[in-house]
Amino acid sequence: MSEQEQLRSIRERIDAIDRELMRLISERASCAQTVAQVKRAAGSGDDYYRPEREAQVLRQVKEANPGPLEGETLARLFREIMSACLALEAPLRVAFLGPEGTYTHAAVLKHFGQDVRLAPMASLGEVFREVEAGGCSYGVVPIENSTEGVVNHTLDLFVQSPLFVCGEVLLRIHHHLLSSGPDVAHVQRVYAHQQALAQCRRWLDANLPHADRISLSSNAEAAQRASQETGSAAIAGDTAEALYGLRAVKRNIEDHPDNTTRFLVIGRQATIPPSGVDKTSVLVSTSNRPGALHRLLTPLAHNGVSMSRIESRPSRCVNWEYVYFLDIEGHSEDPDVRQALAGLRQEAQLFRILGAYPRAVL
Numbered sequence: 094m095s096e097q098e099q100l101r102s103i104r105e106r107i108d109a110i111d112r113e114l115m116r117l118i119s120e121r122a123s124c125a126q127t128v129a130q131v132k133r134a135a136g137s138g139d140d141y142y143r144p145e146r147e148a149q150v151l152r153q154v155k156e157a158n159p160g161p162l163e164g165e166t167l168a169r170l171f172r173e174i175m176s177a178c179l180a181l182e183a184p185l186r187v188a189f190l191g192p193e194g195t196y197t198h199a200a201v202l203k204h205f206g207q208d209v210r211l212a213p214m215a216s217l218g219e220v221f222r223e224v225e226a227g228g229c230s231y232g233v234v235p236i237e238n239s240t241e242g243v244v245n246h247t248l249d250l251f252v253q254s255p256l257f258v259c260g261e262v263l264l265r266i267h268h269h270l271l272s273s274g275p276d277v278a279h280v281q282r283v284y285a286h287q288q289a290l291a292q293c294r295r296w297l298d299a300n301l302p303h304a305d306r307i308s309l310s311s312n313a314e315a316a317q318r319a320s321q322e323t324g325s326a327a328i329a330g331d332t333a334e335a336l337y338g339l340r341a342v343k344r345n346i347e348d349h350p351d352n353t354t355r356f357l358v359i360g361r362q363a364t365i366p367p368s369g370v371d372k373t374s375v376l377v378s379t380s381n382r383p384g385a386l387h388r389l390l391t392p393l394a395h396n397g398v399s400m401s402r403i404e405s406r407p408s409r410c411v412n413w414e415y416v417y418f419l420d421i422e423g424h425s426e427d428p429d430v431r432q433a434l435a436g437l438r439q440e441a442q443l444f445r446i447l448g449a450y451p452r453a454v455l
């Protein structure tokens with residue numbers, strides 16, 4: 094058979110598969126519409142988004158993947174199918190730290206898919222306020238970076254907010270040097286968010302030691318500035334590159350190649366049912382006495398519950414007193430976690446479950 098004949102025959106097969114895929118995706122979308130009717134009839138309000146179910150679907154896809162596509166790739170395709178199905182049930186509005194083109198924007202799309210309605214906000218505080226006021230169902234905020242550590246502002250906002258954590262997003266952060274100029278040598282000024290400047294410090298020292306480093310409120314704002322000035326560059330990611338018509342004069346300039354940021358999804362829903370692989374975040378405080386923190390955490394060890402993170406922040410009520418943010422493995426409804434939390438509650442002065450939610454799948 095000639096190449097032409099071979100290609101024609103394979104493409105006929107691909108066309109037939111695509112028709113079948115279309116039929117199945119449409120059938121799936123009709124199921125989602127029926128699900129919406131069931132939820133409406135049960136009076137679930139505007140609560141169409143089900144994070145635990147989405148995590149289960151994506152996990153199943155990864156586990157059952159027959160190849161040759163990577164499990165991650167297949168899961169991303171299903172991510173988009175579910176995003177479209179949910180939009181058919183009811184559009185979901187998500188607030189995030191804008192403008193468009195920030196890494197938080199990329200995290201929103203990674204977690205909710207392309208069919209989500211975007212609500213970029215000017216500050217982290219506004220993201221919280223918008224969700225609290227009901228203008229958006231959910232918000233996405235950065236919480237920690239593998240190179241630069243915790244985002245203190247987000248932790249402090251949690252202390253004052255009635256919102257809950259409903260999910261987490263892990264995003265590999267690749268920083269590029271974006272410019273409208275031809276190459277690195279033309280760059281005299283670098284704009285970026287202060288975290289991005291810190292995450293590329295060594296690269297900047299080695300390659301642009303004489304360029305001014307100017308920190309702005311977001312990488313997207315940096316990209317916008319760089320697109321309007323000659324001799325300027327911005328440190329930002331793929332989303333900003335496309336959005337502001339810049340060119341990456343140097344890609345992946347982050348000092349640590351596994352640079353990852355963790356974001357939290359915040360909402361008004363106090364409880365997300367267990368998905369099977371979950372985390373629970375808790376806010377606690379204890380008195381400033383010897384051994385108090387040790388006693389506080391003992392119930393976790395006694396119940397064989399592992400803690401994946403602990404952060405402390407000044408309580409802002411009494412000098413030198415602290416609140417602690419704990420992430421523990423498992424769901425607050427799992428028997429061992431429930432027992433551990435009961436023990437913790439007894440020891441703590443302040444105790445609030447910030448949320449139990451599925452561990453990131455993608």
Ligand SMILES: O=C(O)C(=O)C[C@]1(C(=O)O)C=C[C@@H](O)C=C1
Nearest residue numbers: 128141142143146147175178179
């Ligand atoms: O199972 C549901 O509750 C659905 O609404 C269906 C579906 C899906 O497409 O699989 C869509 C949105 C939800 O967030 C979870 C899953």
